[in-house]
Amino acid sequence: MFFKISLLKYCLLFFLGLIALHLPAQDLKIELGENRLPITEYFTISVKLQNASIKTISDFPEIEGFQKSSRPRSRSRITVAGKTTVEETITQNYAALKEGTYTLKPFTIKVNGKEITSKGTSITIQTELLTDEPVNPPPKESPALITGKTPGKGKSESFLTLETSKGRVYVGEGLQVQLFFYLSAAEQGLLDFYNFGEQMPALIKNIKPHNVWEEESANAEIKTDTILVKGKSYIRFKLYESVYYPLSAEFIRFPALALTMLQRPKDQTYNLAPTQQELVPFVSNFKNVAVEALAPHPLREIIPVGQFQLREGANSTVVRVNKSFTYFFEVTGSGNLTAINLPDTLSAPGLEIYPPQTEQFRNTINPRAGRKTFRYTLLARKPGKYNLSHSFYLPFFNPVTERYDTLRSALTVQVSGAPEPEKSLKPEEADSFYRLIQSADNDLQNINQIQEIKLYTNLVILLLICATLYIFFKK
Template sequence: MAATLRLIFLLLLLWGTAAPELRAQTGAAQADIVLGRPAFPVNDYFTISFRLRGAKLERYSPFPDIEGFKKSSKSSTTTTRIVGGQTSTELTITQRYAAYAEGEFELKPFTMTVNGLTVQSAGAKLQVQAQQAAAPAPPGGATQGIGLLDKLFGKPKPQEYVEPHDNAFLALVPDKTSVFVGEGVHVGLYFYLTPEDQGLLSFYNFGGQLPEILQLLRQRTAWEEPFNEQEILPETVTAGGKTYLRYRLYEAEYYPLNTQPLQFPEVPLQMVKYRVAKKPEAGLDNRMEGFKTYRTVARTITVKPLPPHPLRDQVPVGDYRLREAIDRTAFRTGQAFTYSFMVEGEGNLAAVSAPVPVLPATVEVYGPDSELGLTRQAGRVGGSKRFRYRLIARRPGVLALDSIFSLIVFNPTTARYDTLQPEVRPTIKGAASSSVSFSARPDDPFYQDVLESADNTLQPLDTYTQVQRYANYILLVLGGLALVGWWRSGRAS
C-alpha cells in the first residue's frame, strides 16, 4: 500500500513539473479560422482564412474543397503591432472560392492544421445570389488549372523505351529589368508545361530541392519579402500563342539596399520524366520512370541611384499616400488627444521610419506606437504602417500639424520626391496653460488606473526632507521614553 502511494505521488510530481511546459508550448502560438460572408453574388468570392499569432508560419494543411465551388487565388496579410515596446505579429492566409452557379450550398465542418495546431470550423450555409451589375476582376488574372497526373504505376515489363520531346521549361520571371534603390521588384520561379505533357512529367522531391533553390535566389544586397505560398497548384496561362499549365514554385519581392545589381544565377530543378514504350502492349504501363533537369536563364536587374537629395539615404521609396485620423472633435488646452499618421501603398513599408516631430514650445508630443499591416497578393506587396502619437496643446488657437509632422518619400513611378504632410488643423480652445493635465483614456493601460486617483496639488520640493526630519524627532522621543521606562523598572526591582 505504501509503495502504491509513493508511485502515485511520484507520477503526480512528474505531471506537475511537465504540464506547465506543455501548456507553454501549445500556448505560444494561436490559430483560428475565419469564414467570409455567407451571402454573396455569383460573380464575387467566398473566402476561408486562418490567422496565426505568436509564431512564424512553418506549414499548414490544404484548404477544404467546397462542392459547387472552385478554388481561386490566395493572399497573405501580415499585421505587426508595436505598443509600449511590445511587438505582436498576426499572419492571415486567405483562400478564395468562385461559385459555378447561383443557389444554396453547404460548407461542411472541416479541420485544418497550422504549425501542428488543429483548428476546426463548424461550416456554414452559403447563399449564392444573382450576379452584380459590374463583376470585380479576379485577383491575379489567372484561372484554376487542372491537376498534374502525378501517380506512379506498376513496374513495366522489359521492352524498348524512347524519350519523347516535351515543351516544358523552367523560368525565373522578374516584373522589372531596372529599379531604383529601395524600389521593389517581384521575382517568380515558375515551371511551365503543356497539358499534353502532364502524363510525361511529375515533380520529384521538390521539398528536398527547395533549400538549394532558395540559396541561389538569395540576394545579400536586398531586403527580401517572400510570399507565404506552400501549395503548388497549376494556373492556365497563354505564352507565345500556346496554352500552358504554370506552377508557381516560389515568389518574393526584393528591395535593393544599394546600387549593386541583383544577379540571379541559373536555377536547376529535377523532374521525373517518363519514357514511353516503343511498341505499347495492352495491359502494361508502357512507360518507364527517368529524370530530367530543367534550368532557368540567368537574370541581372540593374539598380539605379536615387536623384540627388539631402536626405537621399533616409528617404522611403514607394508609391505612398497619407491617411490621417484624430480621436476627437473638441480640443482644449492641457487635454491629451491621439493623432494617427498612416502611410499606405506599395513599397517596403517595414523600412518606413516614424516621422520625427518638430516640437514647438506650445505642444508636447509622446510616442509613437506603430502598427504594420502587409498584404501579398497577385505579385504585389502593399499595406499600411500607422504611427500613433499623443499630443497636448498648451495654448489656444489653430494647431498646424503640418508644421510638426512630415515625411519625405520618393515615388519610383514618377521618379520624384514628395512630402507627406497632414491636412488636419484642429482648433484648440481654452485659456493658455503652463502645466499639463492628462485625462485617462480607456485604451491606455498605463495611465488608466494611475491618473484616475492621482493628486495634481503642487508639493514643495523639500517635502521628503521634512518628512525625514519629523520621523527622526519621533524616533528620538520614543527612544527617550524607552530609557525612562527601563530606568524605573530597575529601581522598582
C-alpha cells in the same frame, strides 16, 4: 467457446495488421544544410514530415554567430513506382554575421508533440570567392524560355522560368521575383515532381542575391493556374515568390536554375518501376536586373522608396486645453513599408506628442503593396491654432516620377480655453515626509555596522551554548 474467442481475436489482429500495412508511414527527420559555405549564403536546418501535416513545431535553435532569417514552408508530392508520398518541409534560414568556424550544439525540436534530436555540426563560414567578372553591364540575357530536353525524344514543351517585376530598379525599390514551372497540357500525367522538398532549398539559396534585403511572401504554398502561352495551354506552378529590396547600386544577378522532373514514357501506366522512368532536368533562364543609385539627398541612405499616398484623421479637430485627442497618419501604396518611420523629433509648441502605436498590413495578392499606420495621442496644453504639417510628414523617393516627394499632414487643430497658471510647487510644505528629512540626522553611518553587530551576537550565543553543554556533561 474458448476456441471461438481465440479465433475471433486472431481474425481481428489480422485485419488490423492489414490496415496498418496500407497506412502511409509518417517519417520525421531533421536535415542540416551545407556546413561549409560563403558568408553570402544561408545555413539551413530543415524539418521534414512525410504523409502528415506539421501542425505544431517548437522553436529552432539559436546559433552563436548567426541571425535567424526567413522560415519558408513547402509541401511536395513524390511519386516513385506508382507510390505517392506527401512531404511537408519547414526550413529555418540562418545568416552568418562574420567569417569563422562555429559549433551547432546538439538540439531537440518537438513536432506535433513528438521530439526529434540532431547531433549538431561544425559550420565554417568563408569570405565570398572573388571572380574576374567585369563590373560593366553583363552580356545580353539568354532567351526567356529554355525548355528541358529529353534525350532521344526531342524537346519538351514544358519549361522552368524565373520572372521579375522589372528589369531596372532603384536602390531600396521593391523587386518581385517568382519562379514558375509551366507544365504543357499535352504532357500532363507524363511529368511529375521528383524529390521536390529536397530540391527547393537549394533552388531558393541560389536565387537570393547577396546585396538585397528580402521580404518573403507570407504564403509559401505552391499555387497553380491555367495560362495560355503563344496559343498553347499550360498549367503554371508558382514554386517560389519573394520581394527583394536592393541595398547598393550593383547588378542583381540571378543564375540559371535546374529542376529535375520525373518523366514517364507515353502510353504507359503509372505503376512503373523506377528503372522505367526517366529523370529530366529543366533549366531556367539567367537574368540580370540593373540597380540605379538615388539622386543626391541628405537622407537618401534612410529614405523609403516607393509610390505612397497619405490617409490621415483625428477623432476631433476642436479640443479644450488639457484634453487629449487621437491622430493617425497612414501610409498606403507600394514599397518597403518596414523601412517607413516618421521623424522622431516631432515639435509642436503647446502640444505634447506621445510615441505612436504602429500597425502594418501587407497585401496578400501583391506583396509589395499594403499600408502602415501610426496612431498618436496628443495633449493640448495651450490655446491656439495648430497646423500639424510641421509635425507629421514623410519624405520619400518616387521611382515612377524619379523625384523626391513628401507626404505631409493637412489637418489643423483648434485648441480653446484658458491655460492653467503654472504653480510653484513646494512639496516640503505639503508633505510631512519632507519635513522629517530636514530634522533627520545627516551623519555618515558605516553600512557594515549592522553586520558586525550580528557577528558579535552570534559569537556570544555560540559561547553560551558551549558553556551550557560543558556544565551539563560535567555533571
